[in-house]
Amino acid sequence: MNALNKLLTSAAIGLAVGVTSFSAIAETPANMLVIANRIDDVTTVDPAESFEFAGSDISRNVYNRLVNLDPMDLAAGYQPDLAESWEVSEDGKTITFTMREGVKFHSGNPVRAEDAAFSLQRAVILNKTPAFILTQFGFTPENAAETIKADGNKLMITTDKKYATSFVLNCLTATIGGIVDKEVVMANEVDGDMGNTWLKTNSAGSGPYKLDGWKPNESVTLSSNPDYYGGAPSMERVIVRHVTESASQRLLLERGDIDIARNLNPEDIAGASSAGGVKIEDELKGRLMYLALNQKHPVLSKPEVRQAFKYLIDYEGMRDSFLKGQYTIHQNFLPATYLGASDENPFSYNIEKAKELLAAAGVENLEVEIGVREAQERIEIGQSFQNAAAQAGIKVNITVGTAKQILARYRARELDVYLGAWGPDYPDPQTNAGTFAYNPDNSDEANATGLLAWRTGWDAGGLTEKVEAAVTEGDREKRVQMYLDIQKEFREISPFVMMFQQIEQSALRDNVMNWSTGQAVTSAAYWQVTK
Numbered sequence: 001m002n003a004l005n006k007l008l009t010s011a012a013i014g015l016a017v018g019v020t021s022f023s024a025i026a027e028t029p030a031n032m033l034v035i036a037n038r039i040d041d042v043t044t045v046d047p048a049e050s051f052e053f054a055g056s057d058i059s060r061n062v063y064n065r066l067v068n069l070d071p072m073d074l075a076a077g078y079q080p081d082l083a084e085s086w087e088v089s090e091d092g093k094t095i096t097f098t099m100r101e102g103v104k105f106h107s108g109n110p111v112r113a114e115d116a117a118f119s120l121q122r123a124v125i126l127n128k129t130p131a132f133i134l135t136q137f138g139f140t141p142e143n144a145a146e147t148i149k150a151d152g153n154k155l156m157i158t159t160d161k162k163y164a165t166s167f168v169l170n171c172l173t174a175t176i177g178g179i180v181d182k183e184v185v186m187a188n189e190v191d192g193d194m195g196n197t198w199l200k201t202n203s204a205g206s207g208p209y210k211l212d213g214w215k216p217n218e219s220v221t222l223s224s225n226p227d228y229y230g231g232a233p234s235m236e237r238v239i240v241r242h243v244t245e246s247a248s249q250r251l252l253l254e255r256g257d258i259d260i261a262r263n264l265n266p267e268d269i270a271g272a273s274s275a276g277g278v279k280i281e282d283e284l285k286g287r288l289m290y291l292a293l294n295q296k297h298p299v300l301s302k303p304e305v306r307q308a309f310k311y312l313i314d315y316e317g318m319r320d321s322f323l324k325g326q327y328t329i330h331q332n333f334l335p336a337t338y339l340g341a342s343d344e345n346p347f348s349y350n351i352e353k354a355k356e357l358l359a360a361a362g363v364e365n366l367e368v369e370i371g372v373r374e375a376q377e378r379i380e381i382g383q384s385f386q387n388a389a390a391q392a393g394i395k396v397n398i399t400v401g402t403a404k405q406i407l408a409r410y411r412a413r414e415l416d417v418y419l420g421a422w423g424p425d426y427p428d429p430q431t432n433a434g435t436f437a438y439n440p441d442n443s444d445e446a447n448a449t450g451l452l453a454w455r456t457g458w459d460a461g462g463l464t465e466k467v468e469a470a471v472t473e474g475d476r477e478k479r480v481q482m483y484l485d486i487q488k489e490f491r492e493i494s495p496f497v498m499m500f501q502q503i504e505q506s507a508l509r510d511n512v513m514n515w516s517t518g519q520a521v522t523s524a525a526y527w528q529v530t531k
Helices: 003-022 054-062 113-126 129-135 166-170 181-185 246-255 266-273 303-309 315-319 351-360 376-392 405-413 430-436 458-470 476-493
Strands: 032-039 067-069 078-079 085-089 094-098 148-151 156-158 208-216 219-224 237-242 278-293 328-330 366-373 394-401 417-422 496-509
Touching: 032 246, 054 208, 054 219, 054 303, 078 085, 078 166, 085 156, 094 113, 094 166, 113 148, 113 181, 148 208, 208 328, 208 394, 246 496, 266 417, 266 496, 278 303, 278 315, 303 476, 315 328, 315 366, 315 376, 315 496, 366 376, 366 405, 376 394, 376 417, 405 417, 417 430, 430 458, 430 476, 458 476
Parallel strands: 032 237, 366 394, 366 417
Antiparallel strands: 067 078, 085 094, 094 156, 148 156, 208 219, 219 237, 278 417, 278 496, 328 496
16 A cells, blocks of 8 residues: 555545544434345245344344234243134144234234135245244145134144144144135235246235335335234334445444344444443344264264364363353253253363373274364364364364355265354254254265254264153143253264354443344344433
8 A cells, every 4th residue: 555545545544533533422213113124135025935044133022922022031932822822632642722802014904814724834835944843743735725724713733643742832833823814915916926026026914014125235214013912112113224244334324324233243343332322232132053973984883982082172261252242051962941952061172081081992093084164163163172182193184165065965865074053943952852853864865954863964862752752742841851861971072062052232322222133043123212
């Protein structure tokens, strides 16, 4: 950079600082919530198809479900929403919901059991990405009309076998459980698509907000539903702006142009926390960071080696340095706040312990490849592990690639070690138990890439049957204990090195109250927010 360019750059920075420091702080309208967030993952707002984070935020605020989660009391679990009550048959296979009276869709049409049946049937028939959340109960396009049906103000769903009722209801709180206005949706059907094309960019819900507009990679605009059965929201309009850069979000927040910044990096969180009129709120999310050791590898499959790797992680050092408060130590496959979650973290950074275990396994001069996605914190975790492993006599070669490249090799069971993250699909323990500790067929021919145990080449060490039993246990307390027991055994025998659970840090103007990103169990909610 030449002297003139340096001078101009310095002047520009000085002007920016001056404007930020001395201009009056702007304020968003008292009845409007403005959020900066990365929303480039939104591809559709149809609840039967949406499966991305930002899209789920939209759906949570536009569509009611049969049962839902209260953003002011997420720990309470599922609560009545469009269904005011439900009963379970003696054989445990049929749940009969009684619909709440007097609720209307945004169109003014009444919300009926018929709409609820149509919505769930439609999701099964369309069979889009999230359909497995419903089809795992035996619903198919061929039987949906019989297994999901309405009778007056009652909705009956009949599963293929008895499951824990909590499992079924937790799945119905997912985005795919959103209830759509049958009359409006079918009026916009094109070529038998059950309104899917239209619902990609429009809404037909009964929730506290209705969708006014979605401009891809630009913004989402919602307006309040004054007739919402739970009461009209204080924020009459919500605007979510697509802002990719952390520094840009921070500047907008400190100037008062937005109310909430959702994607600040640790450095900008630290800077924003000292700015006037700004506060930082932390929420535990469901995403877990872990290592997976390929059990097709002749050395990594030894029990002592699996254990040794769990002592080669500088858990506290990483948490307290480059992860900077955006991850917490968590050594279990169920995220904290989930039913049956364990807070036991028995492993610590202990090179000597790892050496003893490796020696007991007769391991010398081990060399392995670890696959890491090109994300900064993951690369740094990989490098930390590489340094620790070297002290124990293990040479770790790091391969960095795109998510597509690294995941393809992981799913093909080719990587020695995989470093990655996993987020739950619905707020029930089965969502993670059924992938980390469940593998009914470990053969290459099974090609069960949706199961992390299969990707890792692990037969789950006898835990498969225990997971199957837990998902059908009807007694809540017994089910909790079953998952605690499964995780205790999993910690000792599994080839998974569970390391961290994500913390989402939101930066807010200090007049914003009751904000919730949904913690580990759901998406962001806007209707309870006040200013």
